[in-house]
Amino acid sequence: MTKLIDHRGNPIPWPSEQQLQTDESKLGHLKQHFAEHPSSGLTPVRLAAILRDAERGDLISQCELAEDLEEKDGHIFSELQKRKLAMLNLTGRVAPPRNPSEQEKKDATWVQELLDELPDFDDLVLDMADGVLKGYSNIELEWQRAGNDWFLGQAHYRPQSWFQLHPDDRNQIVLRDGSAKGAELQSFGWVRHIHRSRSGYPGRNGLARILAWPFLFKNYSVRDLAEFLEIYGLPLRLGKYPSGASDREKSTLLQAVMSIGHNAGGIIPKGMEIDFQEAAKGAADPFEAMINWCERTQSKAILGGTLTSQADGKSSTNALGNVHNEIRQELRDSDLRQIAGTITRDLIFPLWMLNCKTAGDPRRAPRFLFDTSEAADLAHYSESLPPLVNLGMRIPLDWVHETLQIPVAEKDEAILTSAPTLPGMAPLAALKAQAVADADVVTQYTEQLQRVAQKPVTGMIDQIRELVETANSLEEVRDGLLALDIPIDQLADAMSQALTVAGLAGRYELLQEAE
DSSP states (O other): OOOEEOTTSOEEOOGGGOOOGGGSGGGGGGGGOOOOOTTTTOOHHHHHHHHHHHHTTOOHHHHHHHHHHHHHOHHHHHHHHHHHHGGGGSOEEEEOOSSOOHHHHHHHHHHHHHHHTSTTHHHHHHHHTTHHHHSEEEEEEEEEEETTEEEEEEEEEEOGGGEEEETTEEEEEEEOOSSSSOBOOOTTSEEEEEOOSSSSOGGGTSTHHHHHHHHHHHHHHHHHHHHHHHHTTOEEEEEEOOTTOOHHHHHHHHHHHHHHHHHSOOOOOTTOEEEEEEEOOOOSHHHHHHHHHHHHHHHHHHHSOSTTTOOOSSSOOHHHHHHHHHHHHHHHHHHHHHHHHHHIIIIIHHHHHHHOTTOSOGGGSOEEEEOOOOOOOHHHHHHHHHHHHHTTOOOOHHHHHHHHTOOOOOTTOOOOOOOOOOTTOOOHHHHHHHTTTOHHHHHHHHHHHHHHHHHHHHHHHHHHHHHHHHOSSHHHHHHHHHHSOOOHHHHHHHHHHHHHHHHHHHHHHHHHHHO
């Protein structure tokens, strides 16, 4: 059996020799871990301590705080969903290495088939996208075997709170096994996705560190707004008790003062008074302004802008919205490039190593690619390409198919065809599209038609003239016409083209008169 070695030079156990790593007894405590929900009673001091602990390798509180952000803040959840679900709209494929041999092409096709058998591949991508918020995402792989083929059975998402940073290498994420250094993740056993929103260690990559502050300030504003709405419009109540009142009498008066505004009634001991002052005044605008600022900041952090999620009626123009949408597409493409790299390393490479004949050199391994290209404007290219071709530009056909995202037809597949043309003439489809807009096009095609048809027509006239001059009777003219070598097919095509050009020219003149 071939010996496999990982990037650190350590031997890789074959999947049949390793069970799920998290099923080991020393890691059993991870499945008994429950979140502490650190967002409850969160203060600036507590938040700063959570972020500082994460920098030192303790990721538990920061990961649990990130879960709270997504669960408790509807705006954060909505914006993250947009960014995550945008990744599921694009398809991916397994591509062979550069300049592949026939066997490498076959191996890439086989790996694609094995990957297609993985159930819920979209869910796997969605789980990896969880790293956008938390900085990293780890999915444990369960291998199965059928004959000589190894394939992926299931992919199990593992909470980020199960992991820590290695104390000697803060770029390495390990399982929390109770030791200082943790348990290293087994090769071929995990999809280890580190999502880089910015440079730095995995504990500082996630958007949770950026979103936590506006989340905190927003919660303060929401709380203050709720308190304001609770007392808004109610008069200030002042209770007066006579000197010498007992503590019980004071307590009774206070209870009446606090409840009379809502209950519209109450009782107090004789000799005490309640005065109603002017009703509470104010406005909710300051609180709403703070909440809106926090949500705009969250949108900028997640989607790169605000106009694809919020419109204030002032700065939200269509042009700016398109710009912000392009920024969101750039974020999507960046996310997918990172995910594709992880899939190549942790899914495609193991499948290739375990199943394919060309396995060996990592530089010749297949790659996973997402198709993030956008189809070009078909109408624009259909108008601009024909004139460029007529000028003599040599435009590759494959480039046109790729740019317009039009698949190349198979050998026996039915295809669309253009109208017949004469040698030396551009297709009439281009003429039909431009004749109404530009009269010079009609003139140009008329001149081309004249040049193309001149030779057969002139040759035919010369033959008929010679026959008429030499014939002695009408019968000889008739028989001679039947025997003439006239290019009937070429003449018929020229006449058909002439009738089409004449019709387009007449249509253009009618349109000009109508205008």
